[in-house]
Amino acid sequence: MKKLFIKTYGCQMNVYDSARIADLLMPLGYAAADAPDDADIVVLNTCHIREKAAEKVYSELGRLRRLKEQKAEQGSRMLIAVAGCVAQAEGDEIVRRQNAVDIVVGPQALHRIPEMIARAERHEGRVLETDFVPDEKFDSLPAVRAEGPAAFLTIQEGCDKFCTFCVVPYTRGAEFSRPVAQIEMEAQRLVEHGVREITLLGQNVNAYRGAGSDKSVWGLARLLRALAQIEGLKRLRYTTSHPCDMSDDLIDAHRDLQQLMPFLHLPVQSGSDRVLEAMNRHHTRDHYLRLVEKIRAARNDIALSSDFVVGFPGETDEDFEETMALVREVKYAQAFSFKYSARPGTPAAAARKQVPENVKSERLQALQFLLGEQQVEFAKSCEGRSMQVLFEGRGRKSGQAVGRSPYLQPVHVDHAEDLIGGIHDVTIARALPNSLSGTLLRTAQPEAAAAN
Numbered sequence: 064m065k066k067l068f069i070k071t072y073g074c075q076m077n078v079y080d081s082a083r084i085a086d087l088l089m090p091l092g093y094a095a096a097d098a099p100d101d102a103d104i105v106v107l108n109t110c111h112i113r114e115k116a117a118e119k120v121y122s123e124l125g126r127l128r129r130l131k132e133q134k135a136e137q138g139s140r141m142l143i144a145v146a147g148c149v150a151q152a153e154g155d156e157i158v159r160r161q162n163a164v165d166i167v168v169g170p171q172a173l174h175r176i177p178e179m180i181a182r183a184e185r186h187e188g189r190v191l192e193t194d195f196v197p198d199e200k201f202d203s204l205p206a207v208r209a210e211g212p213a214a215f216l217t218i219q220e221g222c223d224k225f226c227t228f229c230v231v232p233y234t235r236g237a238e239f240s241r242p243v244a245q246i247e248m249e250a251q252r253l254v255e256h257g258v259r260e261i262t263l264l265g266q267n268v269n270a271y272r273g274a275g276s277d278k279s280v281w282g283l284a285r286l287l288r289a290l291a292q293i294e295g296l297k298r299l300r301y302t303t304s305h306p307c308d309m310s311d312d313l314i315d316a317h318r319d320l321q322q323l324m325p326f327l328h329l330p331v332q333s334g335s336d337r338v339l340e341a342m343n344r345h346h347t348r349d350h351y352l353r354l355v356e357k358i359r360a361a362r363n364d365i366a367l368s369s370d371f372v373v374g375f376p377g378e379t380d381e382d383f384e385e386t387m388a389l390v391r392e393v394k395y396a397q398a399f400s401f402k403y404s405a406r407p408g409t410p411a412a413a414a415r416k417q418v419p420e421n422v423k424s425e426r427l428q429a430l431q432f433l434l435g436e437q438q439v440e441f442a443k444s445c446e447g448r449s450m451q452v453l454f455e456g457r458g459r460k461s462g463q464a465v466g467r468s469p470y471l472q473p474v475h476v477d478h479a480e481d482l483i484g485g486i487h488d489v490t491i492a493r494a495l496p497n498s499l500s501g502t503l504l505r506t507a508q509p510e511a512a513a514a515n
């Protein structure tokens with residue numbers, strides 16, 4: 064049997080794509096390897112969002128080249144493939160800089176990997192595919208496999224927003240939404256295989272505009288309402304959203320659908336209108352705050368998370384203070400924050416007023432301190448509350464199970480190992496630094512546990 068090792072960088076959409084690569088190669092006799100040393104093919108599924116992403120990939124490729132050479136000396140062959148957004152953005156450069164790479168495949172051409180491997184094995188030279196053909200991709204991927212009670216399902220790819228700091232519109236292409244019937248079928252299949260929670264994924268997921276079976280175009284709210292009808296599907300989430308696509312009917316869906324978890328990732332990036340405009344975000348601070356108000360009015364137990372970019376070109380102390388004030392006003396349960404770093408080819412990279420590195424670091428530290436305090440505060444507010452936890456796997460201690468709260472926090476519960484796969488009521492006893500611990504209250508949904 065051949066062995067496959069995939070190293071995944073970046074977001075949940077890459078995690079989903081890596082699982083699909085494994086699904087594609089399984090029928091060809093590839094099983095998962097624990098490390099690159101045991102693998103016949105190593106795939107780096109790359110992300111281009113974070114700082115020095117491409118350089119990290121090149122240094123990993125240097126290590127893999129040495130491993131490939133050692134294996135060749137011992138008479139065995141190892142293929143190296145680079146997939147994902149760095150492959151899309153820098154395909155030719157990868158081929159030029161690292162001759163150990165056999166395959167370069169962009170995110171929209173993943174379905175062609177088996178054929179590309181066959182060509183590489185036939186020594187047809189290096190194989191490069193970076194076309195944008197998302198409909199062909201989803202039509203050609205095999206049926207998704209469930210691994211545990213929670214699953215991701217990609218419903219949308221690409222982005223038309225062109226925020227000036229972001230590479231996604233260049234690496235993932237224009238917005239594309241999968242047809243409703245395809246998504247319903249995939250969701251149904253996941254539920255039949257024990258999945259209780261599905262997170263719908265998309266770079267700009269709430270811009271979903273998919274073809275419905277009735278020939279009309281469905282938005283995300285309608286899709287969520289349809290998926291909520293699937294028996295056995297207890298929880299729905301979606302990520303990542305743009306404030307401009309947070310429509311009233313989507314907010315109403317949060318009010319109406321119990322399956323839709325009360326946790327929303329709604330990136331604002333900055334609290335300053337001047338910076339938001341320079342970022343080409345198409346929304347203002349006030350628009351965002353009004354949106355938060357509306358969402359909270361529709362569902363008062365909802366918790367929010369966000370992304371922040373600190374030190375965007377031209378950001379002044381006053382701009383940064385507006386971000387801090389917005390955070391104090393919204394009160395986030397969780398958030399991701401990063402220093403701005405230039406992405407080649409994006410408009411902001413060419414801006415003249417770059418913020419000095421030490422200023423960015425100071426601002427980031429201040430923001431993360433505040434966000435950290437809010438996260439602890441939110442976790443503490445969960446103490447003593449009873450909430451439903453979807454148990455996903457074993458904990459570190461014998462008999463312990465780990466699950467997710469409605470707010471995505473990991474929850475540890477002793478003597479619950481036999482409940483993995485089901486949703487159960489838990490009383491939260493203690494907020495730990497990055498998780499919660501609780502005790503089992505009673506079996507909330509015996510049929511869910513029995514079904515697993």
Ligand code: SF4
Pocket residue numbers: 222223224225226229230231232266267305
């Ligand atoms: S909306 Fe998100 S994915 Fe699209 S360009 Fe802006 S940051 Fe990038």
